Amino acid sequence: MLGVWGLVNTPGQHNPEEEPREPVGSSESADATERRANPERPSNAPGASNGWQRSARGTEQFARDTAYRLRPVARRTTDRIVRWLRQVLAALATLTQRVVRWAAPYARRAHAWLIPAIEGVQRRIDPIVRRLRQRLSPVIEPVRQRLAPTAHRIRDELRPRVAKLRARLPESSGRHRAQLRSRSVQLTAAVAAFGVLAILVGTAGPDTGERTTPAAHTVELRSPDQAQSDQGGTQQDSSSGQDSASDQEQAENPDSDGSPEAKSSPAKPAVDIPPNAHGIDVSNHNGPIQWNKVAASGEHYAFVLATDGGNFTNPMFDQQFNGAKNAGMLAGAYHFGRPTGSAVGQADRLLNTMGSTEDGKTLPPVLDLEVSPNGGGCYGKTSGQLHSWTQSFLDRVKSKTGEDAIVYASPSFWSSCMAGSQAFSENPLWLASYGVPQPSLFGGWDAYSFWQYTNKGSVPGITGPVDRNLFQGSGSDLLELAQ
Incomplete structure (x- = not known):
């Protein structure tokens, strides 16, 4: 009896022969073996994603079907909006033309009224500008005279430098050479502007035009x-020449008595x-x-x-x-x-x-x-x-x-x-x-x-x-x- 009971395991007794054995040469990991041995896996375990994939595919198909059904509706809505915008723009264009036609006579009358008003303002401002110019000229003229030598000196100093810079760029493109010339011209003009601004006091006046x-x-x-x-230097010579000519004419015509009738005879145009x-x-x-x-x-x-x-x-x-x-x-x-x-x-x-x-x-x-x-x-x-x-x-x-x-x-x-x-x-x-x-x-x-x-x-x-x-x-x- 003892021999028989010795061969039978009691519940809970360890029997190594009943343990599952890993086949020789098997590559299955321990984790895989554990999952196979314990089928009650958690919900996020690998292999449970098939349901989520089916849900995603279903959602994607629903979205695709919905977009396909809504596409004609969106197209019709877009067409309606475009037609509405065209109608609005056409109505605005017609309204603008009507407003322009209606306002044109008033604009012409306002323009005709403004011209005399502007000229009246100009006539009032001109004496002020003239007096201001007369008062400022004694101050501006010395400044201009002082700046003129400096402007000439700066221009003379810049000219050789610009020439050397241009000589260093013999292979530059025509556009670059034009830009360089433009820069030098602008610089020279800026220097000369010191003297010009000193003597220019513009008079106010309206001016409109196209070009x-x-x-x-x-x-x-x-x-x-x-x-x-520029003419000032020649005016005195011209007037003195005219006086000499009149004296010579008097000497060559001793019969001329210098009477008003003789003096009023037409002179030959210069x-x-x-x-x-x-x-x-x-x-x-x-x-x-x-x-x-x-x-x-x-x-x-x-x-x-x-x-x-x-x-x-x-x-x-x-x-x-x-x-x-x-x-x-x-x-x-x-x-x-x-x-x-x-x-x-x-x-x-x-x-x-x-x-x-x-x-x-x-x-x-x-x-x-x-x-x-x-x-x-x-x-x-x-x-x-x-x-x-x-x-x-x-x-x-x-x-x-x-x-x-x-x-x-x-x-x-x-x-x-x-x-x-x-x-x-x-x-x-x-x-x-x-x-x-x-x-x-x-x-x-x-x-x-x-x-x-x-x-x-x-x-x-x-x-x-x-x-x-x-x-x-x-x-x-x-x-x-x-x-």
């Missing part, structure tokens, strides 16, 4: 102040007119003028008011017109146009007042176009009516004289009253533009002949301010305009 003009001729156009200062010659324009408001002093100061031509509208004639026209010629200057006559009357009748009045002009010293007739002196504006005319009136006036002058009349106007008048018409660009242009280094062109003109750059000029022989002008071209070009 800045190049030179009308091959002659370089300089600023009025520079041109006047042939040594410089490029970009200076000139003036006057009216009866300037009073008596000492034309010999005007000519000796370097003025080479004068425009004189002849007629105004349909009734007024300058009572001093003959005295001023012939006085300029007798002093050796060229002279021209201008008519202040008033489109409320007949264009042909006003053109005839101008030509009749001028009389015979085939003397080689008379510039072409001028039509002066400005806003109405009575409150500004365009005389209550449309741009088409003003265009027709101007064309009739110029055609009448052309038929009577064979010449193209000069048109005087400002950029503001041409844009507001003539609507920028380009129909008169074949006529010479005399434009008025104050306080700018270079005037702006308009109306299809690619160049101007005369530029009225100030109405507050000072000229010997004339009491009070006077309009000053600059001719754009050579002296021979100016003489070619004269009859």
Whole structure:
């Protein structure tokens, strides 16, 4: 019995033969063996991810099906939004056009009202600017004189350095060389600006335009102040030469008694007119003028008011017109146009007042176009009516004289009253533009002949301010305009 009971294990008794044995040569890890031996694995054990994968695939399929169903709805919604935006933009464009059409007359009237207001402000400011310039000139002039040598010295020192720098870059591209030249030019201009700013005190004035003009001729156009200062050295020689010539003429003509009749004989126009010659324009408001002093100061031509509208004639026209010629200057006559009357009748009045002009010293007739002196504006005319009136006036002058009349106007008048018409660009242009280094062109003109750059000029022989002008071209070009 004991032998039998000895062969039978009691519960809980260790029997090594009943333990599972690992097969020989098996590669299964202990952890794998443990999982196999203990099937009650935790939920996050490997092998339990199949459910999550099935859930992810289901969610992805649901999202894909939902996007497929919503795609037509999104497309229709997008199309509706685009159509709505197009309708809104079209409505805004139509509304904008209506507003522009509605506001255009008011804008034109406001513009016509603002021009006289601005000119009135300018007339009030000009005396202040002139007094300020007179007070500052004693202070600025010494500063300019002190800075001028320094500016020249700096420029002379920089020039060889720039030349050496350019010589070190022989293989540089054309663009780099252009940039280097531009830098040196800018530096030189900045240095020279010290002297220029010391003498320039600009006068205020409105100016509107579309583009800045190049030179009308091959002659370089300089600023009025520079041109006047360059002419200063030759004016005394010219005046002394004229005095010597008059003395020699008196010696060669002993019969001449020096009477007023003999002195008033027309003088031959000067042939040594410089490029970009200076000139003036006057009216009866300037009073008596000492034309010999005007000519000796370097003025080479004068425009004189002849007629105004349909009734007024300058009572001093003959005295001023012939006085300029007798002093050796060229002279021209201008008519202040008033489109409320007949264009042909006003053109005839101008030509009749001028009389015979085939003397080689008379510039072409001028039509002066400005806003109405009575409150500004365009005389209550449309741009088409003003265009027709101007064309009739110029055609009448052309038929009577064979010449193209000069048109005087400002950029503001041409844009507001003539609507920028380009129909008169074949006529010479005399434009008025104050306080700018270079005037702006308009109306299809690619160049101007005369530029009225100030109405507050000072000229010997004339009491009070006077309009000053600059001719754009050579002296021979100016003489070619004269009859």
